[in-house]
Amino acid sequence: MMKSLITAIIALMVAMLGVSAHAATPLQLSSNVFVEKQVVRADGTRTVVLEKPNLVLPGDNLVFVVKYRNVGTATANNFVVTNPLPQAVAFNGTSDGTEIVSIDGGLKWGALKTLRMANTDGTSRAAQRGDVTHIKWNLNQPLTAGAEGKLIFRGIVK
Amino acid sequence: MITDQTIFPRANFAIRRLPFAAVAWAMLTVSSPAFAAGTLAGTDIDNIAEATYDTPSGPVTIQSNLVRIKVDELLDVTVVTTDPGDITTAPGATGNVQTFRITNTGNGEEAFRLTANTGIGGDDFDPTLTQIVLDTNGNGVYDPGVDTVYVAGSNDPLLQPDQSIIAFVITSTPVTVTNGNRGTTGLTAVAVTGSGAPGTSFVGAGQGGGNAVVGTTGADADANSFLAVQAASLALVKSATIVDPFGGNRPVPGAVITYSLVATVSGAGTLNNLVLTDPIPVGTAYQTGSLTHEAASLTDAADADAGNFNGTRISVAAGNVPAGQTRTITFRTVIQ
Incomplete structure (x- = not known):
């Protein structure tokens, strides 16, 4: 616990240093959340629309969109995006399946199907989407100046 | 780094040697309480993404904007009778006790208005309502003089999500009934904030400042229990x-x-x-x-x-x- 706390503090300090050292951050990261709402069209058919929510209900389907863009002039290497899942949200998959996840608060990472969750009686079971606490994408190619993209994952309000 | 190893949380090892530490770890890492009704009304869902990358001058970590959305209050309630079967009564009997359990199946703290129904059709007689009594000492048994008499609008039971309360409906039986007659007693519970068709929204009325939205139960539930005359x-x-x-x-x-x-x-x-x-x-x-x-x-x-x-x-x-x-x-x- 102490070790991870120290790691977190160091990460925070690095983040602060990073921001101050690069007043104009060469990379931009933005987060957006949408909720899926069923609407009935005038002809009676139903369609699903994405709305910007302020208020949601348990069971609502959320779509998280993380956009990134290199607005600097230098290439960024080893670009990694991490999104801790809000506690009230159950993970419901990503659009591309290239993510790795953690089910223990970010200690260990892997593809969901490779992870196992310990039961209280000492046995374990295959991890499920509802167990996910963090999502991470390792973008394997360098992010050149002007490059951009977005990462999408879905969640359900618990 | 991607690991393909099977992962066991650390508690697995700590349980054997350090039970206390294991418990502490479990408490720290356990996610939000699992309510049947879902996340507590008024909870903020905050999302921030974080990215790290390397530049010629070293590694950099940046954070996205914060997106905050609030969880609305879902208004839901269930009522069941806990009577094992027909409650025996007799002509002219007073103090028939019929037992109901009211459960807040919504995700916010909510008060419920109770109504006893004795004029239900399809039976042989209508019991006469004496009063509704709340099982305030929580023992599931009607204790006259100990449990509190319910007065609508005055002591509507306030229930947390997933919390239940027992209510006793006390009735008397008309003298005119005969052996084998059955009479129905019902209890209805309605969310005080509002009820109606599922999806009906009460703006700003939810716990924690959000809206209150009627759930699948209509925030209005009832159950019946039967009196059987053994004369x-x-x-x-x-x-x-x-x-x-x-x-x-x-x-x-x-x-x-x-x-x-x-x-x-x-x-x-x-x-x-x-x-x-x-x-x-x-x-x-x-x-x-x-x-x-x-x-x-x-x-x-x-x-x-x-x-x-x-x-x-x-x-x-x-x-x-x-x-x-x-x-x-x-x-x-x-x-x-």
Whole structure:
């Protein structure tokens, strides 16, 4: 616990240093959340629309969109995006399946199907989407100046 | 770094050596409480993404904007009766107790308005409502004088998500009912914030500042429990045999009349404190010491035994007689 706390503090300090050292951050990261709402069209058919929510209900389907863009002039290497899942949200998959996840608060990472969750009686079971606490994408190619993209994952309000 | 290893949380190892540390770890890492109804109303869902990358001057970590959305209050309620079956009652009975459990299945703290329904159709009689009582001591049993009487709008039970309360509906049974009749008592619970068609929204009325939205139950639920009358009824049959002084059976002076009184209890249940009395007919005289109950002799004095003769009538206290049984009394008189 102490070790991870120290790691977190160091990460925070690095983040602060990073921001101050690069007043104009060469990379931009933005987060957006949408909720899926069923609407009935005038002809009676139903369609699903994405709305910007302020208020949601348990069971609502959320779509998280993380956009990134290199607005600097230098290439960024080893670009990694991490999104801790809000506690009230159950993970419901990503659009591309290239993510790795953690089910223990970010200690260990892997593809969901490779992870196992310990039961209280000492046995374990295959991890499920509802167990996910963090999502991470390792973008394997360098992010050149002007490059951009977005990462999408879905969640359900618990 | 991607690891393909099977992952066991650290608690797995700590449990054996350091139970306390394992518990502490579990408490720290456990996610939000799992309510059946979902995340607590008013909870903020905050999302921030983080990215790291390398630049020529070293690694950099940046964070995205914060997106905050609030969880609305879902209004839901269920009511069930916990009575194991029909509650037995009797004609004119008071204090029938029928038990219901009200559960807040929404995700916010909510008060519920209770209504007892006794005028439900499809049954044989309508019970008369005495009062609704809340099981304030939480023991599931009606404790008169201890549990609090419910007054609508004054002590509407305030329930946390997933919390339940027991309510007792106290009724009386009309005197006119007969054995086998059934009467229905219902209890309705409605969310005080609002109810209606699922999806109905009450802007700003939710716990924590969001909206309150009616869930699948309509925030309005009811349940019924049944009263079944178990009534015993009594039939009396009186017969007489005459023995005259001449060995015949003519009703002449000096002839002895033996009266037999047979009480038959039918229906269901028990007749309590059955007392049989019979005046001695004019023109006859009671024969001292002739009174019997179930073939056992009784004294004429008003004493410990069940029978007496007070000069004008005989009386026998037959006690509690269950349905299906009979009690037979005999006595003799002499024609004057």
